[in-house]
Amino acid sequence: MPASNSLPSAVAHQVHIDLGERSYPILIGSGLLDDPDTWRGLPRAAQAVIVTNDTVGPLYGPRLAAALSAQYAQVHTVALPDGEQHKTWESLNAIFDALLARGCDRKTVLFALGGGVVGDMTGFAAACYMRGVPFVQVPTTLLAQVDSSVGGKTAINHPLGKNMIGAFYQPRRVVCDLAVLKTLPARELSAGLAEVIKYGPIHDLAFLDWLERHIDELRRCDESALAHAVRRSCEIKAAVVGQDERESGLRAILNFGHTFGHAIEAGLGYGQWLHGEAVGCGMVMAATLSQRLGLLSADRRERLRALIERAGLPTRGPRLAADNAARYLALMRVDKKAEAGEMRFVLVDDHGQAHVRPAPDALVAEVIEACCD
Ligand SMILES: NC(=O)c1ccc[n+]([C@@H]2O[C@H](COP(=O)([O-])OP(=O)(O)OC[C@H]3O[C@@H](n4cnc5c(N)ncnc54)[C@H](O)[C@@H]3O)[C@@H](O)[C@H]2O)c1
Ligand SMILES: O=C(O)C(=O)C[C@@H](O)[C@H](O)[C@H](O)COP(=O)(O)O
Numbered sequence: 001m002p003a004s005n006s007l008p009s010a011v012a013h014q015v016h017i018d019l020g021e022r023s024y025p026i027l028i029g030s031g032l033l034d035d036p037d038t039w040r041g042l043p044r045a046a047q048a049v050i051v052t053n054d055t056v057g058p059l060y061g062p063r064l065a066a067a068l069s070a071q072y073a074q075v076h077t078v079a080l081p082d083g084e085q086h087k088t089w090e091s092l093n094a095i096f097d098a099l100l101a102r103g104c105d106r107k108t109v110l111f112a113l114g115g116g117v118v119g120d121m122t123g124f125a126a127a128c129y130m131r132g133v134p135f136v137q138v139p140t141t142l143l144a145q146v147d148s149s150v151g152g153k154t155a156i157n158h159p160l161g162k163n164m165i166g167a168f169y170q171p172r173r174v175v176c177d178l179a180v181l182k183t184l185p186a187r188e189l190s191a192g193l194a195e196v197i198k199y200g201p202i203h204d205l206a207f208l209d210w211l212e213r214h215i216d217e218l219r220r221c222d223e224s225a226l227a228h229a230v231r232r233s234c235e236i237k238a239a240v241v242g243q244d245e246r247e248s249g250l251r252a253i254l255n256f257g258h259t260f261g262h263a264i265e266a267g268l269g270y271g272q273w274l275h276g277e278a279v280g281c282g283m284v285m286a287a288t289l290s291q292r293l294g295l296l297s298a299d300r301r302e303r304l305r306a307l308i309e310r311a312g313l314p315t316r317g318p319r320l321a322a323d324n325a326a327r328y329l330a331l332m333r334v335d336k337k338a339e340a341g342e343m344r345f346v347l348v349d350d351h352g353q354a355h356v357r358p359a360p361d362a363l364v365a366e367v368i369e370a371c372c373d
């Protein structure tokens with residue numbers, strides 16, 4: 001990346017993620033996509049490959065390809081089918097097929113242009129192709145700008161569990177162009193707000209207060225509110241990942257709401273509820289569990305639930321089976337935080353601290369029943 005005095009003029013904020021030799025910048029601004037300066041200083045190669053999907057590709061692919069053509073002699077595009085249900089081996093293989101068919105060598109740079117699904121799969125493909133090629137995250141959803149593009153978790157889903165096959169593999173740069181959020185459907189914007197809200201209870205109650213004041217502007221896609229939300233979210237995620245890249249401890253706090261949320265996604269079938277919707281509802285469940293364990297006051301739990309509702313997200317869980325709680329518990333047992341068969345939950349307290357702990361099955365079952373329709 002060029003020195004900060006030669007940053008592209010469209011960069012409003014730059015967040016740095018400090019991971020030693022794997023460190024990289026997160027550029028945030030409006031109009032970054034078309035600015036050739038955004039793409040200077042990346043690894044040199046003969047070929048660049050834009051990995052996108054059949055919704056985002058037509059919207060932004062040609063503009064990114066035009067900007068990249070100043071740096072790379074050949075710019076190819078691979079468009080995957082859109083949707084969480086396509087976060088699979090088949091899509092991953094489609095990327096490898098395209099890279100091999102175009103004669104891509106081990107210097108080829110991949111560009112993930114899309115939401116978290118494209119980002120997670122492109123990162124995984126980059127980690128595997130010829131044992132590792134560089135990649136750049138170009139997140140086009142709010143969720144991807146505030147969370148999935150940062151930190152190097154890459155994966156595909158398994159029918160029995162979310163993100164079960166994957167790798168830690170860091171991008172070389174993250175480019176968050178706020179202007180592309182203008183075409184994002186309202187339901188997807190709300191899904192992204194779930195991951196923004198997450199950072200409050202686990203790390204920064206002042207940010208949670210700010211969100212309570214600005215949630216309506218965010219839902220209206222107000223650019224200055226979005227810029228602050230993306231920047232603060234990236235700062236918090238970068239700080240956590242910078243201390244615990246491979247989730248040996250602290251990083252698990254970023255999973256607040258996900259133990260329940262992933263069960264909803266897998267239980268209903270991927271793509272029924274959006275990831276952010278499942279996480280929003282999962283945070284209500286995790287906050288309820290935190291309250292029942294005496295960590296969180298009823299008032300704080302209700303404030304969080306109300307904010308999630310104002311973000312346009314569901315706050316009551318779907319029933320997954322006749323024996324609903326048992327089905328949730330069975331799905332949650334494959335969670336990656338489980339140790340020796342014991343589930344661990346990300347709980348929150350009244351002081352903006354997260355705690356990763358086991359909880360009795362009977363209590364978790366009670367919470368599930370209290371939080372489901
Ligand atoms: N790696 C991580 O740390 C991490 C973190 C959070 C979530 N995730 C993963 O991210 C995924 C969810 O990501 P998502 O919410 O971005 O979903 P997504 O990638 O499915 O994108 C949501 C929808 O918006 C469309 N879209 C994207 N950008 C658009 C734009 N600018 N204009 C119009 N439409 C646009 C997409 O085509 C898609 O239909 C899940 O698979 C989740 O597991 C990963
Ligand atoms: O970056 C992390 O760490 C997270 O947990 C962020 C989550 O929002 C994200 O959904 C992540 O993919 C979940 O990780 P997993 O290890 O539970 O699959």
Ligand SMILES: [Zn+2]
Pocket residue numbers: 147195258275279
């Ligand atoms: Zn998530």
